[in-house]
Amino acid sequence: MARGRGSSRPVPDLIAFVLLLAITAYSTAGGVDFGAGIWDLMAGNSPRGREARALIDHAMAPVWEVNNVWLVLAIVLTWTGFPILFQKVFSSLYPLFTFALLGLVLRGAFFAFRHVAEEPRAHRIADVVFGLSSLLTPFFFAASLGAIASGHLVPFSPMSVAFGLVSLAATAFSGASFLVGDARRYGAPELVVHFQRRTVVAAAALIAVGTFALGVIWWQAPDLLRSMLAGKGLPFALATMILTPLATFLIWRGIFRWYRVLTVAAVGSMVFAWAFAQSPYLVPGQLTISQAIAPPPTQVLLLVVAAVVVLVIGPAMGLLYYLDQRSALESPES
Amino acid sequence: MDVDVDALEPALLPSRIQMAFTLAYHVLLVPLGVALPSLTLLMEGIGIYRKDPVALKIARRWSVVMAVQFAVGAVTGTILSFEFGILWPRLMGRFGAAMGLGFAIEGWAFFLEAIFIGIYLYGWNRLRPRTHFLLGLVLPPAGLLGAFGVLASNSFMNTPGGVTLGANGQVTDVDVMGALFTRALGHEFWHFLVALYLTAGFMVASVYAVAWLRGRRDHYQRLAFAVPFTVAALLTPWQLLIGDLAARAMAEDQPQKFAAMEITWQTRDHNPEVVLGLIDDQGEIHLGLSIPALDSILVGYSPNTTVRGLSAFPADARPTTVEANITHLAFDTMVGLGSVGAALSVWYLWVIWRRRRLPDSRWFYRLAALAGVGAYVCVEAGWITTEVGRQPWIVYDTMRVSEAVTDAPASFVWSMLAALVVVYGVIAYFFITLLLRLSARWKREDLREEAPEVGVPYGPRSGKFETGA
Numbered sequence: 001m002a003r004g005r006g007s008s009r010p011v012p013d014l015i016a017f018v019l020l021l022a023i024t025a026y027s028t029a030g031g032v033d034f035g036a037g038i039w040d041l042m043a044g045n046s047p048r049g050r051e052a053r054a055l056i057d058h059a060m061a062p063v064w065e066v067n068n069v070w071l072v073l074a075i076v077l078t079w080t081g082f083p084i085l086f087q088k089v090f091s092s093l094y095p096l097f098t099f100a101l102l103g104l105v106l107r108g109a110f111f112a113f114r115h116v117a118e119e120p121r122a123h124r125i126a127d128v129v130f131g132l133s134s135l136l137t138p139f140f141f142a143a144s145l146g147a148i149a150s151g152h153l154v155p156f157s158p159m160s161v162a163f164g165l166v167s168l169a170a171t172a173f174s175g176a177s178f179l180v181g182d183a184r185r186y187g188a189p190e191l192v193v194h195f196q197r198r199t200v201v202a203a204a205a206l207i208a209v210g211t212f213a214l215g216v217i218w219w220q221a222p223d224l225l226r227s228m229l230a231g232k233g234l235p236f237a238l239a240t241m242i243l244t245p246l247a248t249f250l251i252w253r254g255i256f257r258w259y260r261v262l263t264v265a266a267v268g269s270m271v272f273a274w275a276f277a278q279s280p281y282l283v284p285g286q287l288t289i290s291q292a293i294a295p296p297p298t299q300v301l302l303l304v305v306a307a308v309v310v311l312v313i314g315p316a317m318g319l320l321y322y323l324d325q326r327s328a329l330e331s332p333e334s
Numbered sequence: 335m336d337v338d339v340d341a342l343e344p345a346l347l348p349s350r351i352q353m354a355f356t357l358a359y360h361v362l363l364v365p366l367g368v369a370l371p372s373l374t375l376l377m378e379g380i381g382i383y384r385k386d387p388v389a390l391k392i393a394r395r396w397s398v399v400m401a402v403q404f405a406v407g408a409v410t411g412t413i414l415s416f417e418f419g420i421l422w423p424r425l426m427g428r429f430g431a432a433m434g435l436g437f438a439i440e441g442w443a444f445f446l447e448a449i450f451i452g453i454y455l456y457g458w459n460r461l462r463p464r465t466h467f468l469l470g471l472v473l474p475p476a477g478l479l480g481a482f483g484v485l486a487s488n489s490f491m492n493t494p495g496g497v498t499l500g501a502n503g504q505v506t507d508v509d510v511m512g513a514l515f516t517r518a519l520g521h522e523f524w525h526f527l528v529a530l531y532l533t534a535g536f537m538v539a540s541v542y543a544v545a546w547l548r549g550r551r552d553h554y555q556r557l558a559f560a561v562p563f564t565v566a567a568l569l570t571p572w573q574l575l576i577g578d579l580a581a582r583a584m585a586e587d588q589p590q591k592f593a594a595m596e597i598t599w600q601t602r603d604h605n606p607e608v609v610l611g612l613i614d615d616q617g618e619i620h621l622g623l624s625i626p627a628l629d630s631i632l633v634g635y636s637p638n639t640t641v642r643g644l645s646a647f648p649a650d651a652r653p654t655t656v657e658a659n660i661t662h663l664a665f666d667t668m669v670g671l672g673s674v675g676a677a678l679s680v681w682y683l684w685v686i687w688r689r690r691r692l693p694d695s696r697w698f699y700r701l702a703a704l705a706g707v708g709a710y711v712c713v714e715a716g717w718i719t720t721e722v723g724r725q726p727w728i729v730y731d732t733m734r735v736s737e738a739v740t741d742a743p744a745s746f747v748w749s750m751l752a753a754l755v756v757v758y759g760v761i762a763y764f765f766i767t768l769l770l771r772l773s774a775r776w777k778r779e780d781l782r783e784e785a786p787e788v789g790v791p792y793g794p795r796s797g798k799f800e801t802g803a
Contacts, residue, residue, distance in 0.1 A: 066452060068412045069445045075415045076441040079426035080434030083505075087427025090419030094742055098750050101416050102757070108409040109761045112402075112768065294431030297510045301435055309442050316449045316472075 011303065012081075012293040016282070018306050019077045023145075024271045026070035027167075028174065028264045033067055034138045035175015036060055037107065038168070039198060041131025045124070048194065052179075053127065055191055059182035060111075066320070068104070081302055082292040085282045089144070092153040096144040096160065103136025135168065142167030149274060150221050151284035162209075162216040169209045170267050173202035173244070177263040180251055196251055203248035210240075210270075224277055224284060233277030239269035343736045348747035349421040350735065352754065354721075359758055360414055361717050362710060363407040368481050368527075369534035370400045371451075371473035373562050378470065380561070382463050392558045394458055395776060396538070399769065401455045406765055408448065413754070421747065425728055425738040431505050432497045432513035433490045433729075439514075440483030446476040478527070485526055489518035492720065493587050494729050503733075517587050521580035522720075528573045529716065533709035535566025536675065540706030541773075543699045554780075560692060563702065566709075567679035574676055577669070578632070585633045588730060589642040590651065591723035594658035595665040596629050598643040605629040605641040610666055612659050617645060653725045664718035671708045671715070678705060 036056045043049035043056075079086040090097065106129055114126035146163025147153055154160070176199040183191035217225045228237050243266035250259040280288045293299065374396040381389030415437070418426055426434060450472045457466050490496075496512025497505045542559035585592040592598075597608055599617030607629040611622015627637035644652050653661060678701050685693045693699070728735045740747070 066448045068408050069441075069448050072412055072415050072444060073441050075419070076434060076437045079418065079430035080438045081431075083427050083430030083434070086419060086430055087423045090423040091427075091741060094420045094423075094740065095746070097416055097420055098746075101413055102753060104412060105409055105754075105757045105761070108405065109757060109764060112405070113760075113764050294434075295506065295508045297508045298431045298435065301510045302438060305438055305442055309445070313442065313445055313449065316446065316453075320449050320452050 009290055009293075011296070011299050012289050013280075015077070015081045015293070015299055015302055015306075016279070016289045018302075019074060019081065020272070020275045022070050022074040022077060023275075024268045026067060026074060026141075027170075027271050028267050030067040030070060031138065031167075031171040031174045031267055032178045033060060033175070034134045035171040035173065035202075036179060037131055037134025037175070038172045039175055039179060039195070040127065041134065042198075048190070051188070052191060052194055055183055055186065055188060056179065057114075058186065059179065077302065080298060081294055082282060082289075083294060085287060085292045088153065088283065088287065089148060093144045093147055093155050095155045096140045096147065100137045100140035100144070103133040103140065106130075106133035107137065134171075138167045138171045139164040145274065148283055149217075149224055149278055151224075151281075151286060153283065153286075157220070158216050159220045162213040165209045166206070166213045166270070169202060169206035170270060173199065173206045173248075174263050174267050176202050177247060177251060178260055181256075181260055184256060196254070199251045200248055203244055206244060221284065227277040228273055231277060232279060233273040236269040236273035236276060240266050240273060243269060343739050344744040345421075345742050345747045346736055346739045348744055348751055349739050352747060352751040353417060353421055355751065356410065356413055356417060356754060356758070357721075358714060358717070359762075360407065360410040361713060363403055363410060364481075365530045365533035365537065365710070365713060366400065366403050367407045368477040369531045370396060370403075370538070371454075371470070371477060372531070373534060373538060373565065374400060375467065375470050375474065376565070377557075377561055378467055380557075382467055386557075388554050389557055390463075392554065395772075397455055397458070398772065401451055402765070402768060404447070404451050406761060408444075409761070410758070411444070420742070420750070421740050422728065422738040423740055425733065428503065428733065428738075429490070429494075429497070429505060429729060432494075432508045433487050435508075435510060435514055436483040436486030436488075436490065438483070439486070440480045443476050443480035443483060447473060447480065450476065481527055481530065482523060485523045486514045486516075486519055488720075489516045489522050490514075491727075491729050492522070492591075492724060493517040494732050518583070521576065521583050525573070525576045525580050525716075528569050528576060529709075529713055532566040532569040532573060532675070533706075533713055535562040535564075535569070536702075536709040537562075537706035539563035539566065540703050543702035543705075546699045547696070547703060556692060559702075563682060564686075566675075566705075567682045570672070570676045570679040573672060577672065582633060585641065588724070590644070590647050590653065591661070591720070593642055593644045593646075594653045594661040594723045595719060596641070597658055597662045598629065598641055599645050600643045601640060601646045602643065603630055603638045603640045605633075605639075605643075607632065608662075610663065613644075613655060613662070615655050617643075650726065651731070653723060657722050657725045661719055661723040664715040664722065668712045668715035668719060671712045674701075675705060675708060675712070678702065 036059065040053050040056045043052040078089075110126045110130040110133065114123055114130060143155075143160035143164035146160035147155055147157060149163065150157055150159035176195050179195040180192055180199060183189075183195055214225065214228075217228070227233050243262050247259050247262035247266055250257070250262065278284050280290070282289055282292050294302075374393050377389050377396065378393035380386060381391075381393055450469065454466070454470045454473065457469065461469065490513060493516045495516040496509040496514070498507040498509075500506040539559050539562040542555050543563075545555050546559065581592070581595070584595070596605070597611065597613040597619060598605055599613060599619075604627040606624040606626050608619055609623040609625065611624070612620050614620065629641055630637050630639040633639050633641055644658060652658075678698075681698060682693060682702075685691070685698075724730055726734050726736070728738045
């Protein structure tokens with residue numbers, strides 16, 4: 001990809017990086033949640049499936065809607081920091097966002113509903129809607145990134161479908177990996193095995209779909225592929241190619257150390273590989289960071305706000321995850 | 335008379351309906367979202383200070399409602415932020431660098447709230463009472479900051495400022511402080527903030543007013559009624575004052591909107607105040623009660639004050655007749671119900687002050703039971719007043735709603751609207767069912783002890799995970 005157009009300026013690049021972090025956080029943290037939803041759908045109605053579903057429910061309850069926050073941040077950063085990008089992307093890709101949103105609301109509503117539903121049939125319907133909507137959101141959000149990466153902003157194209165499929169495999173992979181941890185935490189050895197197997201299957205699917213996606217990128221956006229495999233995206237592309245099998249290997253062999261960190265790093269690297277490969281473009285061939293960036297005073301305020309967040313929200317978020325992972329927040333009664 | 339923009343922008347009508355629907359829905363979740371944490375902390379503080387387990391139990395129950403409704407608000411709020419792109423891509427494309435600032439602040443505040451609501455809810459029995467209370471103290475300022483952010487953005491739409499526009503109307507420079515603190519922000523912020531607190535107070539208290547009417551008169555009921563109702567009663571009279579200041583500023587800053595609120599047609603002095611009533615295309619007033627010169631007196635403290643009328647503005651730069659009537663009726667509803675609320679508050683405070691005890695009149699509790707719903711109607715009416723009254727502008731006097739709307743086909747927006755109506759209906763049903771269930775469970779639980787969060791979807795896990803459960 002041609003470089004050098006629009007000399008790189010540190011502040012706009014930093015804001016673009018913060019935006020990338022929000023997208024990555026949603027892809028990884030949100031991905032774990034959506035992935036759990038996918039396994040919920042696949043668990044079926046056998047006794048083992050019901051156990052798996054109970055675990056998923058149990059593991060998800062405390063943090064799931066915190067993940068919406070990353071999404072809101074990404075949106076807000078886009079329209080404030082890169083208003084033209086926001087207008088361009090939404091004017092053309094609105095169908096993708098609408099489907100993703102539909103998944104989001106349905107998921108939230110039916111996750112709540114299955115706790116309220118008493119009748120088995122209603123409960124089952126709630127399970128299915130919840131599971132199906134867990135497919136919609138990751139697919140369509142990633143599809144929008146694919147449409148952006150293609151440089152054409154066409155909602156339904158080979159690139160958008162390829163990105164959507166990769167996202168489904170990646171969420172299934174990270175969901176299964178974290179569910180292994182949850183099963184261990186709650187002392188359910190059969191479910192540990194259950195999700196170990198599923199992690200391996202999902203990893204295989206991810207590698208297959210990922211390879212297929214590289215083919216699609218080669219076909220549709222050869223410049224992007226070059227930059228991904230021989231440019232700025234390379235370190236991250238390599239990282240994801242190494243970390244995905246590594247995390248899977250650890251889980252498969254029952255070496256329960258670092259596997260969740262590696263899972264997050266593998267999925268995060270994938271997002272980074274795409275973003276760095278197409279930088280300094282926000283939309284390849286159409287719009288660069290420096291063309292779309294808001295006036296300097298806005299940039300400064302965005303950075304100030306982001307800095308405050310790192311100082312305040314970072315530790316708070318850490319505390320919540322720490323307490324949650326240690327189960328310190330559970331109700332004591334049993 | 336009106337420009338037929340519908341023909342030019344096919345998606346305009348469904349987009350406006352969809353935005354109105356989703357915002358009207360979301361606005362209902364805001365009072366408890368912003369103010370319930372404060373009420374809960376107040377109750378928890380009372381419980382810790384007086385070593386009163388009943389107050390702590392109430393606080394803990396309220397925190398459950400707070401979390402459930404926060405989860406719903408998080409979803410509807412996310413939808414709204416996407417609608418800015420799906421329905422009005424050109425609004426943010428043009429003004430995002432200025433108008434988006436408030437939302438950027440709100441985004442982070444929302445983040446903080448989400449985290450601390452989690453910690454607060456899950457920390458009830460795991461953290462020491464003082465630590466739990468102190469961590470909870472992050473919530474009110476976070477809510478405040480969020481409200482500030484959203485209102486800063488809304489104020490920008492009402493009284494844009496802090497931006498330099500280029501030849502093509504694009505924002506070329508932004509004065510951050512000027513864009514955040516526009517003229518409307520001062521009164522919008524205080525008016526809305528006080529509205530949220532008094533609405534939350536009336537709403538929560540109304541639940542226990544019903545309990546009183548049904549014969550429950552114990553310490554639990556008295557405490558859970560008195561704390562929120564006192565907060566609301568202390569705030570309501572101030573709201574009349576703030577509202578009055580806001581209306582006066584409106585006459586100055588947004589004269590079209592003010593003319594619509596008062597359905598004033600001709601610019602004149604000795605302008606009457608029309609209570610209810612409707613205006614037609616010729617400027618005739620039908621029905622309603624006209625009080626001579628009162629509007630002029632309210633605006634400028636003198637009957638000689640000139641008030642600008644709708645006819646002073648070009649037809650395509652002011653609300654249509656229908657919009658003016660909606661604005662006017664919404665405004666009157668808000669002022670009318672607000673005044674009833676203020677009278678009820680004075681009654682309450684009078685009894686407390688003179689007799690040192692809670693009122694014991696059935697009529698008082700009947701009105702108090704209605705006050706919660708009344709306050710919500712006021713919030714909706716106030717929101718309708720400011721939004722419909724701004725038409726046809728999305729950014730006052732600068733950008734039209736029709737200029738901001740999406741190019742998506744109307745059929746697409748109609749379908750999305752239909753889907754949202756169904757899903758939102760389902761959410762409302764679940765939400766209400768859940769609240770009723772909680773209420774029933776807590777009633778049972780008062781007979782035998784049980785943790786309040788048991789069985790709540792967003793609550794802490796109930797004890798150990800058991801396979802085969």
